[in-house]
Amino acid sequence: MTESPTHIEFIIGEEKRLSDIVGKLEIEPLLRSALKLGINRVALLDEDERVLVALGESIVEQQGMCSEIRLPILVEGEPKGTLLLASAGQIPGLEAIARLLQDSLQLTVTNNLKRMLTTEVHTSIVQESYEQLVSTNHRLMESERRYRTLARDLEIKVKERTAELQQAYQRMLQQEKLAAVGQLAAGMAHEINTPLGFIHSNLNSFAKYQNRMAEMLGLYRLLLAKETSPETIKQQTEQRWKELKLDFLLEDSGVLLGQSLEGADRIATIVAQLKGFAHLDGMEQQSMDLQHELKQLLAGLAPQLPPNSRITTDLQPLPPLVCRVPLLLQAFANILDNAIKSRSEGLELTVYARQESDLILVAISDNGCGIPAENLPHIFEPFFTTRPVGSGSGMGLTVAREAIIGAGGSIEVESLAGQGTTCRVTLPHG
Amino acid sequence: MIEFDEAQKRLVLKLVYYGPALSGKTTNLLCLHDTLQQDGRGELMMLDTTEDRTIYFDLLPFFYVAPSGLKIKLKVYTVPGQVRHDATRKAVLQRADGVVFIADSQISQQSINAESFANLEQNLSLVGLDLEKLPLVIQFNKRDLSELVTEEELRTTWEPTGLPVLMASALQGWGVLETFQAAVEGLFDSLDQKLQLLERFQVDRDDFVATLTKAKKL
Structure with a gap:
């Protein structure tokens, strides 16, 4: 605790005057009862003999008939006040009444003092707790402010990083295209x-x-x-x-x-x-004959086929497809490339294409190594590859999916490890 | 010092019985109240307690009047020992002139004693008092119980500090008055240094101590 709020208003033990402890209203009823018993005058004097409360008439100096009793009232064991009873004549039991009154007053004084002390301690503690709360609150507000700033900065940083990642991703896509070219x-x-x-x-x-x-x-x-x-x-x-x-x-x-x-x-x-592939940057929508393009692609990939490969095709005439032609060609090239690389020899590649109502369906199947079930959820993720370092960028299917989705279509991959893979592409036409 | 009014010839002092919860601070005061004669002291005032535990404080006042007419009032306080009442302890410690530390002699309580002593040090500095300059008396209470740290061991530990260390059983009533006497002596010496009590107010050390610690006639 550095700037500790030790300020306490009450000093425990501070001396108190009788008038601090008891009030006139509190005492009066007690003293009045003495008057009822025939006592002429009752008073409580403080430590300086000053009257705190006085009831009854002043007794005019009479001929020695007056009797007066003075008794001390203690505060913390110290006489701090005087109870004074005076009577014009002899009253039986005056002494006893006086003692009774003294005890009652003493009890009131002691109880009041206890209550005051308790209250004072309590108040001091409440005050100190309050000051501590205030300072804790201050510290909390300060730290909240710091966290707010931090959170705001973090948001900006996240935005920056996201933009950087997006740029890197775009570059990767571009590189993937270039690599394919x-x-x-x-x-x-x-x-x-x-x-x-x-x-x-x-x-x-x-x-x-x-x-x-x-x-x-x-x-x-x-x-x-x-x-x-x-x-x-x-x-x-x-x-x-x-x-x-x-x-x-x-x-x-x-x-x-x-x-x-x-x-x-x-x-x-x-x-x-x-x-x-020549005009990769020409991204305007063009009409494409997918049947023709698939034939061309297959012909172009022929030299890359592993030994003893067999290609089965069933490419039906398809309606013209309006799309970003180079992107979609790239997509099919990537899917076919995966199929070709799925087996080192004896590849059986099957390519079907047909029209079903307003959809064009293309299925590309191989009898290759397949994709293990645990990898299946990741195949469209950028940079996900199981090929040795340097031989696959992990972008092939990512690019393919993007292009197909971009053309309003969808791609599904079914695979059994060791048995082969089938990619189904659905594209809307018109 | 609570109050020093030269014109009124009045000096009000504060002695605080400090220590862990249930080490016997209130029992010490009760024992003093029962042992000492009524002339020099007031009544023991115990503020509200719960289950025998002090939650505010107890107060036992003592009086002495020097030949010069200087009235000295010594207020002896206990503090609540429970950790949660730290704010009250701090409040009671304000302006203390001396401290009596009541420790529990049982082996099992030693770390609690140490904790409470560290708390005393901390609170003294928080209320602006210096432990080095304050008269301090250590009492190892509950010597009537078993499984205690031996007196020899305690003396070996505490002797180098030069502080008065006393063994007591407040419950059985021994060692309490001796502890109080050591505290009163320490209090006098420290005040005499500051106020020249003897020189200026003819407060005699022996008379002061004897008056405050005068036992009831049996």
């Missing part, structure tokens, strides 16, 4: 590189063939200019034709060009698939 690009690069390789090699061969053909044509031209006889020309050219293996060249050129054209077509197909 990167993955796709790597696959695509490989796919493009193969046809590009044989186109290049074919064209190289064709360039050599073309040289020989040009040489042959040059020989014809030369011989014709010399006006050599057709016989001579035939003889000379026939030999050269064989030397230059032009029969083979002409035949092979057709094959080379045919192959190259085919390669170019393959590249064109791949580029067409890429287009879907």
Whole structure:
């Protein structure tokens, strides 16, 4: 207790005057009873012989007939007052009446004193308790104020952190998209590189063939200019034709060009698939043919399939779906990616798509590792992944769900560990 | 000091019997009241009690008149020992001139004694009194019971403090007067230092002590 409120108004033991302890009104009835017994004058004097209460008539000095009795009244054992009785004549039992009155007065004084002391102690304590309460209250208010400030600051901090988290989450989503694009690009690069390789090699061969053909044509031209006889020309050219293996060249050129054209077509197909991912920032609503896009996606993912995979599809014609096309494509790409990675070989992937009244239903099933029951509630949580560090961001299904919900649809995942997983996507159209 | 009025030749002193609950403070006062002769003392005033426990205080006044006419009134108070009555203890301690600490001799009560003594120290400082300068007498009461801390042990502990330590059984009536006498002597010495009682008011130490501790004639 630092600023302890020890201020006490009453000092226990402080001396009291008789007039502090008893009052006139309290004493009068007692004294009056003495008058009734024939006593002329009754009075109570204080410690300075001053009259506190006096009743009856003053007795005029008479001829020695007057009798007077003075008795002390004690306060804490100390005489503090005097009871005075005076009578004009001899009254039988005056002494006894006086003693009786003294005892009564003494009792009143003592009881009053006790009551006063009790009250004083009590008041002191109440006052002290009150002061303590006031100071406790003050301290409580102070601490309440501190907590209020703290709470307000906390709210601001929470808001700041939430905003930071949201930003980080957005960045993660963006990175997830970029990662998917990167993955796709790597696959695509490989796919493009193969046809590009044989186109290049074919064209190289064709360039050599073309040289020989040009040489042959040059020989014809030369011989014709010399006006050599057709016989001579035939003889000379026939030999050269064989030397230059032009029969083979002409035949092979057709094959080379045919192959190259085919390669170019393959590249064109791949580029067409890429287009879907090319404008990730173009988020305006567009009409999409989901059946077509699913075919494209499956074709694009083909190189990533594990060995001995079998894909079963039942993609029925679907009504046009108006949505943010790149987002929804990303969603299906992520779901398919999970399915593909669910098994290291012998994958059986089944993709169904059909229309039911005003809903489009897509189901993607695999016979892969499945999701343990305890993980099932978490699969849509950001960053939740069971793949080794570095190989999964834990954002795939999060992104998928967001895109599907964004398009007004829903996604459900059923899975049995070790048996496979089925994702059902429902999307509204129109 | 409650009051010192040189013009009125009046000095009112306060001696407080302190200690844990049920250590025998009121019994000490009752015993003094019964033992001492009526001349020098007033009546014992006991304020309301509950179940034999003091909840306010008891008061026993003593009187002495010096040859110089100086009237000395010594008011002896007890405090309520129960922890919850701390505010009352503090109120009673205000302006005390001396303290008698009544301790319970039973082994089981020693930590309670220590607690109460610490409480005395704290309350004295709260009412602005210095334990070092205040005459203090220690009484180990209830020597009539068993399982007590031995007197030897108590003396070894307390002797170094230089405080008067007395053994007593207030219930059997011994050691009480000796305790009171030690307190009165301490009180006189401390007052004499402050007020030069002997020099200025011809208050003789022996006479003062003898008057206040005069036993009834048997």
